[in-house]
Amino acid sequence: xxxVTQTPKxxxxxxxxxxxxxxxQDMNHNSMYWYRQDPGMGLxxxxxxxxxxxxDKGEVPNGYNVSRLNKREFSLRLESAAPSxxxxxxxxxxxxxxxxxxxxxxxxxxxxxxx
Amino acid sequence: xxxxxxxxxHVSVSEGALVLLRCNYSSSVPPYLFWYVQYPNQGLQxxxxxxxxxxxxxxxxxxxxxxxxxxxxxxxxxxxxxxSDAAEYFCASGSARQLTFGSxxxxxxxx
Numbered sequence: 001x002x003x004v005t006q007t008p009k010x011x012x013x014x015x016x017x018x019x020x021x022x023x024x025q026d027m028n029h030n031s032m033y034w035y036r037q038d039p040g041m042g043l044x045x046x047x048x049x050x051x052x053x054x055x056d057k058g059e060v061p062n063g064y065n066v067s068r069l070n071k072r073e074f075s076l077r078l079e080s081a082a083p084s085x086x087x088x089x090x091x092x093x094x095x096x097x098x099x100x101x102x103x104x105x106x107x108x109x110x111x112x113x114x115x
Numbered sequence: 116x117x118x119x120x121x122x123x124x125h126v127s128v129s130e131g132a133l134v135l136l137r138c139n140y141s142s143s144v145p146p147y148l149f150w151y152v153q154y155p156n157q158g159l160q161x162x163x164x165x166x167x168x169x170x171x172x173x174x175x176x177x178x179x180x181x182x183x184x185x186x187x188x189x190x191x192x193x194x195x196x197x198x199s200d201a202a203e204y205f206c207a208s209g210s211a212r213q214l215t216f217g218s219x220x221x222x223x224x225x226x
Contacts, residue, residue, distance in 0.1 A: 004158070040124065042205060042216035043159075058213075090158055101147040101166070101209050106158030 001026050004107035006091050012113045013081045021076040021110050023091030031094045032074035033058075033104065034066060036087040043090065049074055081114045088112070117142050119208045121217035129225045134178075134193040136220045138206030141187065147209035148189045150180055153219075154202045162204070165189060176200070196224045 007022045025032065030051045035043040035058075045058030049068040063085060065077045074093075078085060089110045094102035122137040140146060148165040163174025170182045176199075180191045189206060201224045206217040 040218055042119075042218045044216075045214065092159075103149070103161050103164060104159075104214065106151075106160070108156075108158045 003027065004091055004093055004105055006089075006107040006110050008110060009108065010111050012115065013078075014115050015082060017081050018077065018079050019081065019112075020078075021089055021091075021112075022073070023075065023107060024073045025091075025093040025105070026072065027093060027095075027105065028071070029093040029105075030071070030096050031102065032068065033092040033094075034064070034074070034076045035090045035092065036060065036085075037090060037109070038087050046076065046089075081112075083114045086112060086114045117146065117208050117213065117215045119206050119215050119217035121204075121206050121220050123220055124218065125221045125223065127223040127225055128196045130198055131195050134191070134196045134200065134222065136191040136204050136206075136222065138180075138189045138191065138217060139187050140189060140206075140208040142208060148180075148182060149207040149209065149214075150174065150178070150189075150191050151205045151207060151216075152202050153205065159205060162191070196222075198224050198226065200224055 004025045033048040034046040037043050044060050047066040049055045052071045067075045091107040092104040094104045118141045120139045150162040151159040153159045163172045165172050165182045173179045178193045203219045203221050205219050208215050
């Protein structure tokens with residue numbers, strides 16, 4: 001099993017450009033999440049999907065959109081990138097029911113720089 | 116809203132010494148509590164998880180954590196540090212719909 005995979009691993013964008021971060025999991029998990037990690041701030045939840053067909057905002061959703069394409073895939077889109085979105089982005093998945101009690105499994109991350 | 120406080124953004128210990136990483140949570144009810152580890156340029160991996168079954172939780176790689184409700188703490192310990200323990204450690208608190216991470220503690224192990 002590959003677990004949680006993310007593409008790309010690195011990306012440099014110019015202000016105003018758009019891009020989509022891809023995430024896939026092969027563990028048949030129901031819930032998937034997108035986080036951003038900034039120095040000294042831990043991980044902050046951007047969006048999550050408790051089950052296929054549903055998405056909900058997390059702590060820092062502004063400037064992002066998500067799509068739960070199917071049970072395996074959950075993408076994160078930046079429509080008009082800003083320097084404040086320079087960060088490391090992690091996708092995660094868990095077996096069931098929302099982000100609170102389940103163990104989450106993380107992908108390797110995407111390092112995004114917006115110039 | 117929940118919050119998680121990790122005391123000490125950087126901790127250094129000598130190889131073979133006790134590792135103690137501190138975590139305090141704020142919650143009106145006992146939450147789910149987690150410790151995750153992040154090695155350089157990797158994602159987070161679960162070390163251990165508290166689910167109210169036992170106050171002392173044993174995890175992987177010799178780590179354990181003790182839930183103390185009266186102190187709202189969930190400190191992570193390991194009796195003897197190994198060089199391979201050098202990493203960043205995150206405490207997290209979960210309720211039904213939200214997982215809140217602390218800001219992380221970078222552990223350095225000195226030879």
